[in-house]
Amino acid sequence: GAVVSQHPSRVICKSGTSVKIECRSLDFQATTMFWYRQFPKQSLMLMATSNEGSKATYEQGVEKDKFLINHASLTLSTLTVTSAHPEDSSFYICSARAPGTGNSPLHFGNGTRLTVT
Amino acid sequence: GQQVMQIPQYQHVQEGEDFTTYCNSSTTLSNIQWYKQRPGGHPVFLIQLVKSGEVKKQKRLTFQFGEAKKNSSLHITATQTTDVGTYFCAGALGTYKYIFGTGTRLKVLA
Numbered sequence: 001g002a003v004v005s006q007h008p009s010r011v012i013c014k015s016g017t018s019v020k021i022e023c024r025s026l027d028f029q030a031t032t033m034f035w036y037r038q039f040p041k042q043s044l045m046l047m048a049t050s051n052e053g054s055k056a057t058y059e060q061g062v063e064k065d066k067f068l069i070n071h072a073s074l075t076l077s078t079l080t081v082t083s084a085h086p087e088d089s090s091f092y093i094c095s096a097r098a099p100g101t102g103n104s105p106l107h108f109g110n111g112t113r114l115t116v117t
Numbered sequence: 118g119q120q121v122m123q124i125p126q127y128q129h130v131q132e133g134e135d136f137t138t139y140c141n142s143s144t145t146l147s148n149i150q151w152y153k154q155r156p157g158g159h160p161v162f163l164i165q166l167v168k169s170g171e172v173k174k175q176k177r178l179t180f181q182f183g184e185a186k187k188n189s190s191l192h193i194t195a196t197q198t199t200d201v202g203t204y205f206c207a208g209a210l211g212t213y214k215y216i217f218g219t220g221t222r223l224k225v226l227a
Contacts, residue, residue: 043217106152107162108161110159
């Protein structure tokens with residue numbers, strides 16, 4: 001089945017530094033990947049849609065200069081949290097749709113728990 | 118903006134009791150998907166409903182899509198401790214964009 005790998009699973013960084021999170025589709029090509037953010041005991045909030053070869057589409061209220069997304073290939077999307085601050089601490093999850101007709105399921109990575117000290 | 122609400126927010130049941138979570142969208146959905154997230158884990162796809170009034174079953178789980186395609190429900194018969202987790206519906210707005218519901222956290226007491 002479709003597998004999405006996300007790395008790292010956990011990261012602790014100091015305030016002001018940048019963190020890069022990678023999302024890979026291992027056995028399929030994903031022209032579109034999605035980045036979500038989840039606060040403890042809350043739902044998944046869509047941050048942006050990552051499109052291979054073009055600019056990401058950000059949801060309202062998400063700072064594109066703060067959360068840089070790059071989708072350079074059909075199997076890799078990256079999210080960089082720039083100049084991280086404690087309020088950026090959260091669980092970040094990527095997902096991708098396996099190719100197919102209609103609205104095929106989203107396959108999620110295992111998530112990255114970011115802690116900014 | 119578009120909202121997808123789920124009720125209840127929390128549910129504690131005794132093992133063997135039934136459980137239902139309801140999902141309501143402020144707008145008509147092209148389809149709806151259901152996911153389960155175990156504590157500390159990532160969401161795992163359960164099922165997709167596309168047609169108005171569609172009902173699908175997976176063993177003890179029954180999923181239903183409303184006639185107006187704005188609401189859905191997940192019913193678990195005779196819950197087991199392995200059913201513990203948070204159940205999310207995700208409504209499709211168009212082809213690619215999914216809005217996740219607020220989730221229902223289920224605890225099953227042995």
